[in-house]
Amino acid sequence: MTFSQYHPYISPEAYLKAEKFSLNKHEYIQGQIYAMSGASEAKNILTESLIF
DSSP states (O other), X not given: OOOOOOOOOOOHHHHHHHXXXXXXXXXXXXXXXXXXXXXXXXXXXXXXXXXX
């Protein structure tokens, strides 16, 4: 048996308002919100050194 999941459409305005106060950051794609994975400080330093 399969279960259908209902995912309501979220307006861009509602997403931006909620994201302002969220501790975790999310992506907004066509009315759906997805949690973004975090990067470590070491990864950020490595990426910055490759760019500059």
